[in-house]
Amino acid sequence: MRNRRPQGGISRKEAIIRAATILFAEKGFKDTSMAELSKVTGAAEGTIFYHFKNKEELFLTVLEKVKEDIIREFHGYLEETRFDSGLDMIEGAMTFYIQLGAAMENRFLLLHRHDAYELAKSNPTCRKHLEAIYDCLLEIFEHGVVLGQRDGSIREMAARKAALIIFSMVDALVRFDTYNLYEAAGLYRELMDSCRRMLEQRKL
Amino acid sequence: MRNRRPQGGISRKEAIIRAATILFAEKGFKDTSMAELSKVTGAAEGTIFYHFKNKEELFLTVLEKVKEDIIREFHGYLEETRFDSGLDMIEGAMTFYIQLGAAMENRFLLLHRHDAYELAKSNPTCRKHLEAIYDCLLEIFEHGVVLGQRDGSIREMAARKAALIIFSMVDALVRFDTYNLYEAAGLYRELMDSCRRMLEQRKL
DNA sequence: ATTTAGACTGAGCGCTCAGTCGGTTTTTGC
DNA sequence: GCAAAAACCGACTGAGCGCTCAGTCTAAAT
Numbered sequence: 350m351r352n353r354r355p356q357g358g359i360s361r362k363e364a365i366i367r368a369a370t371i372l373f374a375e376k377g378f379k380d381t382s383m384a385e386l387s388k389v390t391g392a393a394e395g396t397i398f399y400h401f402k403n404k405e406e407l408f409l410t411v412l413e414k415v416k417e418d419i420i421r422e423f424h425g426y427l428e429e430t431r432f433d434s435g436l437d438m439i440e441g442a443m444t445f446y447i448q449l450g451a452a453m454e455n456r457f458l459l460l461h462r463h464d465a466y467e468l469a470k471s472n473p474t475c476r477k478h479l480e481a482i483y484d485c486l487l488e489i490f491e492h493g494v495v496l497g498q499r500d501g502s503i504r505e506m507a508a509r510k511a512a513l514i515i516f517s518m519v520d521a522l523v524r525f526d527t528y529n530l531y532e533a534a535g536l537y538r539e540l541m542d543s544c545r546r547m548l549e550q551r552k553l
Numbered sequence: 554m555r556n557r558r559p560q561g562g563i564s565r566k567e568a569i570i571r572a573a574t575i576l577f578a579e580k581g582f583k584d585t586s587m588a589e590l591s592k593v594t595g596a597a598e599g600t601i602f603y604h605f606k607n608k609e610e611l612f613l614t615v616l617e618k619v620k621e622d623i624i625r626e627f628h629g630y631l632e633e634t635r636f637d638s639g640l641d642m643i644e645g646a647m648t649f650y651i652q653l654g655a656a657m658e659n660r661f662l663l664l665h666r667h668d669a670y671e672l673a674k675s676n677p678t679c680r681k682h683l684e685a686i687y688d689c690l691l692e693i694f695e696h697g698v699v700l701g702q703r704d705g706s707i708r709e710m711a712a713r714k715a716a717l718i719i720f721s722m723v724d725a726l727v728r729f730d731t732y733n734l735y736e737a738a739g740l741y742r743e744l745m746d747s748c749r750r751m752l753e754q755r756k757l
Numbered sequence: 758a759t760t761t762a763g764a765c766t767g768a769g770c771g772c773t774c775a776g777t778c779g780g781t782t783t784t785t786g787c
Numbered sequence: 788g789c790a791a792a793a794a795c796c797g798a799c800t801g802a803g804c805g806c807t808c809a810g811t812c813t814a815a816a817t
Contacts, residue, residue, distance in 0.1 A: 361794080377667060379583040383775060393796045398776060400794090463581060463666055466732065510743040513735060517725030518718065528670065531717060539714040543751040551750075565764080587805060597766045602806060604764090 362400045365390050370411045374455035378408060378464040409474055412465055415456045416478045420485050422449055427489065435497020436548060440541060442489050443519045447533065450523030458527055490515045494548070503548045515544060566604045569594050574615045578659035582612060582668040613678055616669055619660045620682045624689050626653055631693065639701020640752060644745060646693045647723045651737065654727030662731055694719045698752070707752045715752065722748060 359367075368390045372381040383404065387394045401407040426445050432438035450457045459465065460482065469476040490512035497503030503511075522540060526533035563571075572594045576585040587608065591598045605611040630649050636642035654661045663669065664686065673680040694716035701707030707715075726744055730737035 377583075377671075379581075382773080384773085387797095394775085395777080395797065396795050399796095402776095404775065467581075506746075507743060510740055511747075513729070513740060514722065514725075514744060514747055517722060517729075521718075521721030521725065525717070525721075536714055536717060539710060540718060542710075543715075543718055546755075547747045547751040586803080588803085598805090599767065599807080600765050603766095606806095608805065 361390075361392055361396065365392060365397055365400060365407070366411055366414060369407055370415070370459065371455050373408060373411055373464065374459040374462070377462055378404075378468075405468070405472075408464070408468065409472070409478075411459070412475060412478045415459060416482050418453065418456060419449070419482055422453075423485055423489060432493075432496075434500050434502040435493050435495070436502040436545065438496060439490060439493035439503075439515060439548065440545070442493060443515065443541065443544065446486070446519045447522055447526075447537065450519075451526060451533070454527055457523055461524060461527070487512045487516060497548065501550055504550045506548075511548065514547075518544060565594075565596055565600065569596060569601055569604060569611070570615055570618060573611055574618070574663065575659050577612060577615055577668070578663040578666070581666055582608075582672075609672070609676075612668070612672065613676070613682075616663070616679060616682045619663060620686050622657065622660060623653070623686055626657075627689055627693060636697075636700075638704050638706040639697050639699070640706040640749065642700060643694060643697035643707075643719060643752065644749070646697060647719065647745065647748065650690070650723045651726055651730075651741065654723075655730060655737070658731055661727055665728060665731070691716045691720060701752065705754060708754045710752075718751075719748060 365386065369381070369386055372386060372389070383394050383397055387397060390397075397407070401410065423445070426442075430441060432441060460479075465475060465479055469479055487509070491508045494503055494506075494508040494511045498505060498508070518540060522533050522536055525531040525536065569590065573585070573590055576590060576593065587598050587601055590601060594601075601611070605614060627649070630646075634645060636645060664683075669679060669683055673683055691713070695712045698707055698710070698712040698715045702709060702712070722744060726737050726740055729735040729740065
């Protein structure tokens with residue numbers, strides 16, 4: 350009955366974090382009970398509270414891992430990819446964001462819930478994690494806009510605002526996909542096309 | 554101590570619905586307790602369950618009112634406004650959506666939470682309300698695109714997809730505003746400008 | 758004045774939950 | 788091989804939850 354070393358070589362603590370990520374994402378913070386988490390992981394409730402002093406701290410640990418995962422993925426992508434123009438860079442980043450949204454579905458779902466934002470109101474650590482994620486994402490788009498304006502592929506406009514608009518568009522696509530409201534694949538081409546028209550320099 | 558007829562001439566049931574709308578929007582379904590709702594309205598807990606058979610039915614009643622409010626507002630707007638072109642209609646509808654998002658902040662916040670979508674999975678009535686709201690909104694944008702394509706102000710593209718993209722853009726702005734992530738006013742011009750460029754016919 | 762039905766009450770019930778604690782097992786360092 | 792430390796266990800606790808119910812109050816009908 351005892352199951353000390355969980356399968357796959359990962360530690361019990363790590364197993365709890367992974368299971369919690371899925372549960373928090375799929376059911377939300379309030380609707381995830383420690384009893385259920387205990388059942389899923391095979392760890393006793395006491396064990397969970399041995400590793401995390403309370404439910405909120407567990408949530409914060411989950412969010413921190415999500416932050417690290419997302420930032421690592423994006424930095425990895427930027428390092429191993431070269432772009433011909435700022436517009437190219439933005440399109441590449443958009444595509445990568447959409448792919449990542451599919452590959453890391455439950456981590457993105459967690460970010461689309463209200464739990465983290467509510468906690469961020471009272472918890473500075475939580476706010477820091479969220480800011481770090483969005484800063485990373487917005488910076489990439491913003492940088493692309495600035496580059497594109499230098500190389501002439503993108504029209505003059507406030508770079509941060511453009512980044513926010515682009516971000517809201519790809520994020521909506523990821524949302525549509527996770528909620529099965531509309532097949533992301535079906536909207537992808539129109540979205541990229543619209544975004545290019547929105548940004549590119551007009552020939553006078 | 555007794556407070557039978559609540560102030561303002563509205564019935565006790567109506568007062569409960571209004572208070573519940575605010576609480577569900579601001580704190581979410583789970584984090585709103587009947588005890589708190591009882592305190593806020595001045596009605597005993599038993600009274601709430603006299604009017605609504607359970608918490609879920611109260612939530613559904615709230616959502617139904619929200620649906621009616623939003624649809625009424627949009628139909629009213631469309632009836633009393635004339636447009637010069639399809640593109641004009643879309644821009645008008647976008648502006649109206651953004652204004653409505655500010656004027657009916659907590660009703661929109663309710664729609665941006667997960668509660669209704671989670672309930673919709675198991676409750677067909679809930680699903681119907683949500684579908685009615687989004688059908689109403691998307692139809693307006695879609696109709697604008699079709700009109701614009703006929704009058705030559707909008708380029709050829711799948712109308713439903715264009716409507717989804719436009720909707721996701723204005724909805725993001727309303728979200729930025731309610732969460733105080735970015736002042737909606739500061740993004741408004743760029744958003745409308747970008748959207749026009751995205752949609753309009755290109756001179757060859 | 759009496760009846761009656763609908764609106765309303767609040768103590769209390771059964772249950773779930775996050776978190777605790779005393780004790781046990783496993784791992785580690787020597 | 789042994790002791791100390793770390794990991795783990797699960798029964799338990801008390802607070803808070805949605806909801807019930809036996810009964811009270813009010814206003815209109817008779």
